[in-house]
Amino acid sequence: MTFETDAAGERLPNGERRRWWKEAVVYQVYPRSFADSDGDGVGDIRGIVDRVGHLDDLGVDVVWLNPVYESPQADNGYDIADYRAIDEQYGTMADWEELLDTLHDHDIRLIMDLVVNHTSDEHxxxxxxxxxxxxxxxxxxxxxxxxxxxxxxxxxxxxxxxxxxxxxxxxxxxxxxxxxxxxxxxxxxHLFDRKQPDLNWENPDVRDDVFEMMNWWIEKGIDGFRMDVINLVSKPEGLPSTDPEAGIRTIDRVTNGPRVHEFLGEMRDRVLDRGFLTVGEMIGDPLPVEHARRYVSPGPDGDGLSMLFHFEHVLLDRGERIWETADWDLTDLKAVFDRWQAAFADEGWNSLYLNNHDQPRMVSRFGNDGEYRRESAKLLGTLLHTLRGTPYVYQGEELGMTNYPFESLDDFRDVGTLNPVRTALDRGVVESFDAVKEALRANSRDNARTPVQWSDEEHAGFSDAEPWISVNPNYGEVNAEAERADEDSVYHYYRRLVEFRHENDVVVYGDYDPLTPDHESLWAYTRTLGDERLFVVLNFADEATTYDAPAELVGDATLALGNYDADDGVDETLDLRPWEARVYRAR
The missing domain is CATH 3.90.400.10 (Oligo-1,6-glucosidase; Domain 2)
Known part of the structure; x- marks a missing residue:
């Protein structure tokens, strides 16, 4: 089927312009770990086709498919050897075409991963x-x-x-x-692995070939692109070394280069000015707001991307190295989200995520993956689906999947973990694996890459064979089959979140106003669109917390959504249980 792009978009009471991708919920599929249909221990495209019903039941609107292109898999597909071929371990182009058709038949769009800062050295x-x-x-x-x-x-x-x-x-x-x-x-x-040489975007022939390839995929019927590290494509003139005394690191030298907006503007004019969903991954700590606004501005001087991924909130607990962690608290997290909600309040759009294929599981990182795993998973989902922006659900998030309990370096598969740790061990920077084990357990990308837990059968129903990376041992308790059978599960709560968002414009387009920026455990805010107002209050704590809510918000309010059984009545003093989330319709 062909989707309308609603390129014009009606204006809403607060001046916001309606767009289909603002109203969408995106589900990210990391194919290597989603579902294996042929019993080789590696997820594949046929496995995704077989599970489209799960996505349809969840109610999502878009699938973002991580790379399935031909690749030697040095970085699990982010090292591409042929942009116009499907890697045989994932299937064939016919399989991919069937996936596209099946998703479209279920009114689900498909966006592909665009990896054009670098190729494979086998390209x-x-x-x-x-x-x-x-x-x-x-x-x-x-x-x-x-x-x-x-x-x-x-x-x-x-x-x-x-x-x-x-x-x-x-x-x-x-x-x-x-x-x-x-x-x-x-x-x-090679800003990444040595098998991932950087492309020279200064060469117009490179840009011509990239844009031609993008148009080739668009003609096959896709609905947009997620653009991998796209703000790295312009390198600084002269490639100057870092300046430690001035605090200038490699990442500061290579992000948001002098011609990046020129290159993306050319991409917009030659490829993307068609109403697609385009989300740019923008690495940097922090990403300058002036660049961010230009990336997503639809005006003549903007790059016209639909939205972007920044990293500020997922760097709060990280040190300079993968084996280093940093202290943070809820006020830090709120400050980041509040800043980005404000940055795009008048123009631009946020993407909303707490985990993906490059980040640990959100319930282990921002919630409580023990006693309150279910409650905190629902609370974090409530946050993502009631802020202003487009929510991204990473596979397994809707099940409340958790981080993996890694015991040795041999348990890891990710070059982003293995390369720096092995180098540090060889050079004596790190004494032993045990000395950094807890930090790697918290930080490694492999946490997100363990197989989706479909059932309590062997290998969690992911495959008939030993998977390419181990299944989380908690799959007997945490799996899709059990979640679907339990009406109080994380999965069914996510279904209600998606439905609630689809049915209420105020959730999508309403203005965001924070109420508790300095509270150490409560996050409360309103969303307002015309005469409609939602009041959201979230308790990020293992203990009960009392909140004296503004009278104008709770007077005659009704509870629209929550992750606990409803209390009797609503008054100004809200007694919130551990990891409780409530969404009220305020009068």
């Missing part, structure tokens, strides 16, 4: 670039001469010609962001 472009400095595709990537090791103070593994990398940039996966190619005597840039 034909890079293989050609390796042949000589004069190769046709050499300038598709970023190559530089090295520096004389005697002229720099940094400690590096010296290259074969006695050189060190062209600058001191570090890969986000650990070690230098440069790899030496002996045959041509130059270094290539």
């Amino acid at each position: 034909d472009w890079f293989q050609n670039a390796l042949t000589s400095r004069d190769a046709d595709y050499r300038d598709y990537y970023v190559w530089r001469e090295g520096r004389d090791a005697a002229e720099v103070d940094e400690t590096y593994d010296v290259g074969p010609d006695g050189e060190v990398p062209p600058n001191d940039w570090e890969s986000f996966f650990g070690g230098p962001a440069w790899a030496y190619h002996e045959a041509t005597g130059e270094w290539y840039l």
Whole structure:
């Protein structure tokens, strides 16, 4: 089927313009861990097709599909060898086309992952670039001469010609962001794994090929793109080293580069000006608001993306390294969300998420995955579905899935965990795995990548074979079959959240006003659209908490949604139980 894009969009009482993607709920599928249909222990496209009914019952509007392109899987598909082919472990192009048709038959749209900051080193472009400095595709990537090791103070593994990398940039996966190619005597840039060389967006031929590829997928019928680390595509002129004394790190050098808005504006004009859902992943700590607004501005000077992913809230508990954590509290989390709600209050749109394939499970991170797993999972869902923006549900979130209890480094699969930890162990920066185990348990991306728990059968019903990564041992209790059978489950609460959002414009478009920015355990706010007002109060604590609510909000209010059985009546003093969430219709 073909969806209308409602490109014009009517104006609502607060001036907000209606768009289909603002009203949508997006469900993220990480195919490797979703469902395995052929018994090889790896999730695949046929497995997704078989589970579309689960998504339809949940009520979601869009599926964001993580990469299924041909890839050597150095970074689980984010190292693409062919943008127009399906990796055989996931199936065939015919399988993908069946998935698209099946989703559309259920009125669910599909957006694909766009990974164009880098390719795989096995991509034909890079293989050609390796042949000589004069190769046709050499300038598709970023190559530089090295520096004389005697002229720099940094400690590096010296290259074969006695050189060190062209600058001191570090890969986000650990070690230098440069790899030496002996045959041509130059270094290539890889901000991620060495098997993920960065594309050179300064070359117009690169942009032409990327835009042509995007249009190819659009012609196949997709409904938009999630754009991986898209604010890295413009590198600073001269590729200057970091400046520790000024606090300038690698990430500060490479994000939001001098031509990034020019490049995205060109993408908008040549590909995206068609009413698609486009969400840009914008790394940085923090992402400057002036850039953020320009990325999502629909005006002539804006890039026109539908929304973006920033990382500010999911960096609160992180140190500089994956084995480091930081202290945070609820007031910090509220401050981040309040700032971003305000940033896009007049123009622009938020994406709402607390976990994804790159982040630990939200109930383990922001909730209580023990005694109050169910209650806190529902509360966090309430937060995401009642703020202004488009909520993203990561697979298994609707079941209240938790982090995995990793016991050894051998339990991990993610290069973003393994590479930096192994390097640190080799260099003596980290004494032992046990010394960093708890932090890795909290931080690793592999927490989100354990298989979806469909039942209490062997391997959690994910596969008939041993999965590529271990199933969480709590699958006997936490699984879709049990959740669907229990009307008080996290799953059925999520169904009610999605339905509530679909039925109430005030949830989608209403203005956001925070009420308790300084309270250490309560998060309360209102959403207002014309004469409609919702009052939301959330208790982020293992203990009961009392809140003296504003009289004008609770007088004649009715409880619209909550994660506990309703109390009798409503008065100004609200007695909230541990991890209790309430949504009132205020008069």
